Amino acid sequence: xxxxxxxxxxxxxxxxxxxxxxxxxxxxxxxxxxxxxxxxxxxxxxxxxxxxxxxxxxxxxxxxxxxxxxxxxxxxxxxxxxxxxxxxxxxxxxxxxxxxxxxxxxxxxxxxxxxxxxxxxxxxxxxxxxxxxxxxxxxxxxxxxxxxxxxxxxxxxxxxxxxxxxxxxxxxxxxxxxxxxxxxxxxxxxxxxxxxxxxxxxxxxxxxxxxxxxxxxxxxxxxxxxxxxxxxxxxxxxxxxxxxxxxxxxxxxxxxxxxxxxxxxxxxxxxxxxxxxxxxxxxxxxxxxxx
Amino acid sequence: xxxxxxxxxxxxxxxxxxxxxxxxxxxxxxxxxxxxxxxxxxxxxxxxxxxxxxxxxxxxxxxxxxxxxxxxxxxxxxxxxxxxxxxxxxxxxxxxxxxxxxxxxxxxxxxxxxxxxxxxxxxxxxxxxxxxxxxxxxxxxxxxxxxxxxxxxxxxxxxxxxxxxxxxxxxxxxxxxxxxxxxxxxxxxxxxxxxxxxxxxxxxxxxxxxxxxxxxxxxxxxxxxxxxxxxxxxxxxxxxxxxxxxxxxxxxxxxxxxxxxxxxxxxxxxxxxxxxxxxxxxxxxxxxxxxxxxxxxxxxxxxxxxxxxxxxxxxxxxxxxxxxxxxxxxxxxxxxxxxxxxxxxxxxxxxxxxxxxxxxxxxxxxxxxxxxxxxxxxxxxxxxxxxxxxxxxxxxxxxxxxxxxxxxxxxxxxxxxxxxxxxxxxxxxxxxxxx
Numbered sequence: 001x002x003x004x005x006x007x008x009x010x011x012x013x014x015x016x017x018x019x020x021x022x023x024x025x026x027x028x029x030x031x032x033x034x035x036x037x038x039x040x041x042x043x044x045x046x047x048x049x050x051x052x053x054x055x056x057x058x059x060x061x062x063x064x065x066x067x068x069x070x071x072x073x074x075x076x077x078x079x080x081x082x083x084x085x086x087x088x089x090x091x092x093x094x095x096x097x098x099x100x101x102x103x104x105x106x107x108x109x110x111x112x113x114x115x116x117x118x119x120x121x122x123x124x125x126x127x128x129x130x131x132x133x134x135x136x137x138x139x140x141x142x143x144x145x146x147x148x149x150x151x152x153x154x155x156x157x158x159x160x161x162x163x164x165x166x167x168x169x170x171x172x173x174x175x176x177x178x179x180x181x182x183x184x185x186x187x188x189x190x191x192x193x194x195x196x197x198x199x200x201x202x203x204x205x206x207x208x209x210x211x212x213x214x215x216x217x218x219x220x221x222x223x224x225x226x227x228x229x230x231x232x233x234x235x236x237x238x239x240x241x242x243x244x245x246x247x248x249x250x251x252x253x254x255x256x257x258x259x260x261x262x263x264x265x266x267x268x269x270x271x272x273x274x275x276x277x278x279x280x281x282x283x284x285x286x287x288x289x290x291x
Numbered sequence: 292x293x294x295x296x297x298x299x300x301x302x303x304x305x306x307x308x309x310x311x312x313x314x315x316x317x318x319x320x321x322x323x324x325x326x327x328x329x330x331x332x333x334x335x336x337x338x339x340x341x342x343x344x345x346x347x348x349x350x351x352x353x354x355x356x357x358x359x360x361x362x363x364x365x366x367x368x369x370x371x372x373x374x375x376x377x378x379x380x381x382x383x384x385x386x387x388x389x390x391x392x393x394x395x396x397x398x399x400x401x402x403x404x405x406x407x408x409x410x411x412x413x414x415x416x417x418x419x420x421x422x423x424x425x426x427x428x429x430x431x432x433x434x435x436x437x438x439x440x441x442x443x444x445x446x447x448x449x450x451x452x453x454x455x456x457x458x459x460x461x462x463x464x465x466x467x468x469x470x471x472x473x474x475x476x477x478x479x480x481x482x483x484x485x486x487x488x489x490x491x492x493x494x495x496x497x498x499x500x501x502x503x504x505x506x507x508x509x510x511x512x513x514x515x516x517x518x519x520x521x522x523x524x525x526x527x528x529x530x531x532x533x534x535x536x537x538x539x540x541x542x543x544x545x546x547x548x549x550x551x552x553x554x555x556x557x558x559x560x561x562x563x564x565x566x567x568x569x570x571x572x573x574x575x576x577x578x579x580x581x582x583x584x585x586x587x588x589x590x591x592x593x594x595x596x597x598x599x600x601x602x603x604x605x606x607x608x609x610x611x612x613x614x615x616x617x618x619x620x621x622x623x624x625x626x627x628x629x630x631x632x633x634x635x636x637x638x639x640x641x642x643x644x645x646x647x648x649x650x651x652x653x654x655x656x657x658x659x660x661x662x663x664x665x666x667x668x669x670x671x672x673x674x675x676x677x678x679x680x681x682x683x684x685x686x687x688x689x690x691x692x693x694x695x696x697x698x699x700x701x702x703x704x705x706x707x708x709x710x711x712x713x714x715x716x717x718x719x720x721x722x723x724x725x726x
Contacts, residue, residue, distance in 0.1 A: 144512060145509060147578060148578060149576075149577050152574060152709075153705045154708055
């Protein structure tokens with residue numbers, strides 16, 4: 001800004017005019033390192049402060065509704081929230097537990113107790129549950145803990161095994177499930193063999209017999225609880241189909257059997273393939289054929 | 292099966308305790324292992340001729356030295372063919388194999404020999420102290436005292452004896468041979484120094500772990516008010532070790548386990564072993580009851596005679612309640628089977644351990660009831676002192692029904708389900724406003 005007129009005037013090789021000199025001196029004054037002795041005014045930044053928005057921290061947010069939700073002695077059921085807090089001002093005592101955000105919950109039905117237990121921890125405050133109104137916490141040291149079963153006994157259903165066996169065809173095969181593992185019938189019928197069948201065992205014979213029975217389907221229980229044909233059977237399916245066709249004097253193959261090195265057959269086959277492709281292209285599927 | 296295939300790899304790791312061990316861990320012995328002796332004699336003499344039926348084509352397994360095997364394959368061969376567990380750590384064995392086997396006294400390190408000389412001089416001094424202390428005790432015991440000072444004299448003799456024991460330990464504690472023998476598992480627990488080292492080793496980790504298990508699982512104070520274990524226990528069902536507090540399959544715990552009780556102070560003593568389950572569900576009370584699964588008294592234990600097979604104890608003189616299989620019904624929470632080793636009271640003179648009259652206990656009938664067995668009362672009645680504890684857990688599994696049927700226990704077809712807790716009313720019934 002100040003330099004460009006100076007440099008343009010310096011290129012002129014005539015005697016400088018007074019206007020040019022005064023301009024130069026002012027330009028040189030600008031380039032001086034030491035400030036002039038007397039300044040007309042003191043430069044300073046104006047006070048500016050972000051007055052709006054969240055720059056200074058929210059002073060007055062919404063309340064988080066923390067604190068005690070149940071008073072001492074109040075009846076609660078499992079899962080009830082006893083105390084909401086940030087951090088652990090209170091710890092879960094007997095039959096209470098702490099949730100994800102340090103909330104204290106009740107673990108059993110009973111009455112709330114707020115207490116300290118110097119034997120457990122000298123400084124912590126606990127919230128616990130007692131079963132009866134007159135019981136207090138903490139319990140004396142070395143006393144048997146108060147516990148409730150909270151369960152009822154039921155007769156186990158034993159009919160499930162019969163229902164299940166009706167559906168299955170080959171019940172003697174160890175690969176079939178004769179009973180659910182958690183149903184209880186007679187010991188002999190529900191025993192599920194855990195040892196692998198050896199070659200001569202009755203179980204192995206049963207497997208062979210069952211595979212012979214289900215020859216047409218060839219479906220057995222494979223590892224991973226899959227009822228399906230084994231992979232080697234699937235792989236032999238084409239050969240088996242061809243053998244059946246040959247027995248009738250036909251063939252199931254589209255081409256002759258592959259012989260390595262038979263170039264004439266290969267040439268004929270490629271000719272057929274090229275002709276079929278040309279024909280398909282001529283049908284004009286989309287723009288690809290036109291291009 | 293895939294499990295069997297992987298088990299072979301697991302079996303290689305001899306420190307792993309999760310699988311069935313082919314050989315016991317090398318523990319403390321009073322003598323050299325017999326296998327080791329036979330192996331040494333075989334190595335020195337000619338190898339035995341092969342049996343008549345054996346074909347000569349089969350390659351003969353190489354004889355391995357348990358002190359120097361340091362590869363996995365060699366260790367495996369040693370375990371499989373010679374049935375010997377390798378000694379110490381693999382690093383140590385490799386070091387022994389790669390260095391010349393010179394005894395300590397001839398090692399050519401001057402500083403080492405100087406240090407040994409210092410230690411030996413110190414040991415000589417300690418032995419002299421022990422001799423003097425013994426003489427002092429004898430002299431003091433022979434001295435006549437007034438009848439009112441008898442108690443004081445006895446106390447002083449006991450103090451002198453304790454000092455004597457301390458000196459016995461101090462005499463040996465700096466001996467490198469003692470340290471080496473202990474680390475090789477060849478320590479003789481008849482000697483105080485090895486008992487001390489074994490006790491230190493137990494207290495350094497395993498006892499802390501045991502205490503953690505029994506406090507976290509509240510065996511103390513649910514079964515007994517407090518316990519300070521001074522003997523270590525190791526539980527095994529059919530040869531399989533069970534860690535403190537582990538879940539045991541009900542079919543595995545059908546037969547009585549064997550318990551290894553290792554005391555760390557000298558002498559024989561009589562113990563009572565009791566197995567109590569404090570988690571028996573009681574629907575009527577909506578609470579839990581106690582059940583005693585095993586109770587036997589007058590079991591003699593010493594630092595070198597530690598094993599107790601709970602199923603093979605004497606019917607008349609020892610067993611009060613025979614083993615009842617551990618079981619937990621379906622749906623019920625897991626059940627803690629706490630085993631306590633209780634030291635029986637000493638007689639008036641303080642010398643002998645008193646036997647518990649098993650016939651009288653059986654006739655009394657109070658402690659022959661399995662259900663509702665109160666161990667606190669039993670301990671108080673017979674002046675027992677709890678010295679050891681072990682724990683395993685059981686819960687319903689696929690074998691439990693069969694185990695219960697075979698043992699003739701009713702309730703194998705009972706299932707426990709949670710009781711519904713009535714929800715609180717949405718509004719308070721008796722107040723005008725909800726808030």
